Amino acid sequence: MLIKDLQNCKAFVAGDNAVLRELLHPDKEEVKFRYSLAHAVVKQGETSHRHTLKHAEVYYILEGKGIMYIDHESVEVRPGQAIYIPPHAIQCIRNVGQDDLKFLCIVEPAWRQEDEKVL
Incomplete structure (x- = not known):
């Protein structure tokens, strides 16, 4: 059984300037799937850098x-x-709330730095 605790995952600033913890x-890890799952935080008043990924991604808003x-839209x-x-979509997210914006990032196949381009 594999269980990862968010608090035990090392935080780092990603290329898009969001604070990530890879879950x-x-x-x-010894897992039999192709996607990656990360927890992201964009601080109050901040915006992630515009970037593209080679593969599809899903954000799930938590808080x-x-x-x-995304592109021109x-x-x-909200949660x-x-x-x-x-x-390949140009993407970024801006925190317009009073607290940190927290969300999950799912990338399939798994995120790799060489698949991301910061604009």
């Missing part, structure tokens, strides 16, 4: 309020919403 990644930008997002981000 599950097939290159780092806070933000505006999601933007929409307000309980899942956002599909197509491969």
Whole structure:
């Protein structure tokens, strides 16, 4: 059985400037799936850097309020919403709430630094 505790996952600042903690990644754990799962935080008043990924991604909003930008569209997002981000889409998310914006990032196949381009 594999159980990962968020508090025991090392935090790091990703290329898009969000604070990430990787929960599950097939290159780092003995798991039989191709996706990666990370917990992300964008601090109050901040915006992640515009970037693209080679593969599709899903954000699942846990806490806070933000505006999601994908290519030429933007929409307000809130807890309980899942956002599909197509491969190669220009994306960023802005925290417009009073607290940290927290969300899960699911990338399939698993996120790799060489698949991301910060604009």
